[in-house]
Amino acid sequence: MKVTAAVFEGVGQDLVVQELELEEPKAGEVLVRLAASGVCHSDYHVVKGEWAATGPLVLGHEGAGVVEQVGPGVTHVEAGDHVVLSWVPYCGRCEYCLAGRPGLCQQVQQTAYENVMADGTSRLSRAEGTVYSYLTAGSFADRVVVPATGAVRVRKDAPLDRVALIGCAVATGVGAVTNTANVRPGDSVLIVGCGGVGLSAVMGAALVSAAEIIAVDLNDDALDRATALGATATINAGRESVPDRVRELVGEDGVDWAFEVIGLKETLETAYALVKPGGTAVVVGQSAEGVRIELDPMLMSDREKSLIGSNYGSCHPARDFPRLVELYMKGKLDLDQLISGRGTIHDINDAFAAMGRREAGRTIIVH
Numbered sequence: 001m002k003v004t005a006a007v008f009e010g011v012g013q014d015l016v017v018q019e020l021e022l023e024e025p026k027a028g029e030v031l032v033r034l035a036a037s038g039v040c041h042s043d044y045h046v047v048k049g050e051w052a053a054t055g056p057l058v059l060g061h062e063g064a065g066v067v068e069q070v071g072p073g074v075t076h077v078e079a080g081d082h083v084v085l086s087w088v089p090y091c092g093r094c095e096y097c098l099a100g101r102p103g104l105c106q107q108v109q110q111t112a113y114e115n116v117m118a119d120g121t122s123r124l125s126r127a128e129g130t131v132y133s134y135l136t137a138g139s140f141a142d143r144v145v146v147p148a149t150g151a152v153r154v155r156k157d158a159p160l161d162r163v164a165l166i167g168c169a170v171a172t173g174v175g176a177v178t179n180t181a182n183v184r185p186g187d188s189v190l191i192v193g194c195g196g197v198g199l200s201a202v203m204g205a206a207l208v209s210a211a212e213i214i215a216v217d218l219n220d221d222a223l224d225r226a227t228a229l230g231a232t233a234t235i236n237a238g239r240e241s242v243p244d245r246v247r248e249l250v251g252e253d254g255v256d257w258a259f260e261v262i263g264l265k266e267t268l269e270t271a272y273a274l275v276k277p278g279g280t281a282v283v284v285g286q287s288a289e290g291v292r293i294e295l296d297p298m299l300m301s302d303r304e305k306s307l308i309g310s311n312y313g314s315c316h317p318a319r320d321f322p323r324l325v326e327l328y329m330k331g332k333l334d335l336d337q338l339i340s341g342r343g344t345i346h347d348i349n350d351a352f353a354a355m356g357r358r359e360a361g362r363t364i365i366v367h
């Protein structure tokens, strides 16, 4: 069948909206008609060449839609079901999946991270040859064939143009707080970077009743959104010293938990520096390839300050996505605060330009 998609052709180039051929789902695959897709910084990393990826590639990995057809052997969803896409289509059988950590699934490393399905091929093509689907989610398209575990069923009355965000930003940010870190009521939390994931971390910290939720960004609009989502203090790092303000707010020792949601050397090192003895800094931000950080290991061995990583909020998509949808439907996750605007697939390059200008909030592409 024909689909309309935004295709990455090469670094630094605008995505090109074009018609592609999409095959039917094979065994263990699901065809989804997409309703909406969020535009995430990880797509932008590829466009800017900060992460190596070979075109042609349909970008987008944060989407939601309606199942149209399932391949042989798929039983967990059927035509008509509403689904949120996941970019870790886990195998369920490897040691990481069995340990409840599908974000580390071995099969995902060899398939979704290589933009191919379980059999090593892609379902997309055009006259010139194969086109790949980013993380096998390729959501900048009106239809997509995804691995079965990449389509997570959610309740049908949830608005797809909001819950699409759960597939990346919200699972990653909320999960970093509630799964990876296990923040406790009354803890103090620092969140450095208030893009979609950082704002979701603010929501997560508010959900678990962190006492102090300090949000840092360079953009006042982003900080206003953080306040609306539950931040108890905000710091504009362009105007104020982050270490000085954090110590003013919580004392000289620093915070219990710091979440770095940008991926830069300077902010990673600052986040670690502002964690109290026995506290933990969590690396959530996705760095450009080649970024390295410097830390004093004595702060780990003597002060027991930890540094841990969080991929996809250590989430289990099939368990966590329906719960996050439920929280949204009950008014406990204000997804609207993450959204700055809506557009069509033809607005995709403008959405990246807004990202380049560090504008706050996410653009939702409505298909």
Ligand SMILES: [Zn+2]
Pocket: 040, 041, 042, 043, 061, 062, 168, 169
């Ligand atoms: Zn993302």
Ligand SMILES: [Zn+2]
Pocket: 090, 091, 092, 093, 094, 095, 096, 097, 098, 102, 104, 105, 106, 107, 108
């Ligand atoms: Zn696995």
